[in-house]
Amino acid sequence: MGTDKDSKKAGRRYTSFELQGVSVHLKKPFWITVLGVFMVIRGGMFLLNPQLATLECDRRQSLGMCKLVVSSLRGETVTPFPLDRLEKANVQKHGKSTQLVLQTSDGKLYFPMNNGFSFTEKKTSQINTFVQDSKAKSLKVEQDNRWYVYPLGASLIMLGSLSLWFTLKDFLNQSKRRSNF
Structure with missing residues (x-):
């Protein structure tokens, strides 16, 4: 043993x-x-x-211009386009998230996904009102x-x-x- x-x-x-x-x-x-x-x-x-997107449009120039600026920690993307190409804005839903989409004659421009409380529908309405009202001189919409x-x-x-x-x-x-x- x-x-x-x-x-x-x-x-x-x-x-x-x-x-x-x-x-x-x-x-x-x-x-x-x-x-x-x-x-x-x-x-x-x-x-x-x-995380931050800003749309600025200005009719005060002879050729109205808009630019969409999307910023993050990785950098910034600026997309300029003529105001007369902006047709409308709408909201796309992805589950609980929403996304503001600009419809232009050249295609679509996308704001970042909004998972929070940024009132996407209200901003869409502001953009559509500006597009339809030629008396409005400028627009600035921000999603932060x-x-x-x-x-x-x-x-x-x-x-x-x-x-x-x-x-x-x-x-x-x-x-x-x-x-x-």
């Missing part, structure tokens, strides 16, 4: 109960890691997507999602990073404890 020293030399034998415990123990950190990665990626998407998107994106990145940090820390501590056996 072997002694305790002999069983330690031969290596530790795991019972099926112990192996099940290990697999159950690894499932929870796996899903926390997946959630953490998802939160970091989604937070980054919020921060990098366009930064006030809620930046804090939301930063919070998601922080929470995701914290969950990844604690999962990694726990994993390293458990690995250290197992190597001490």
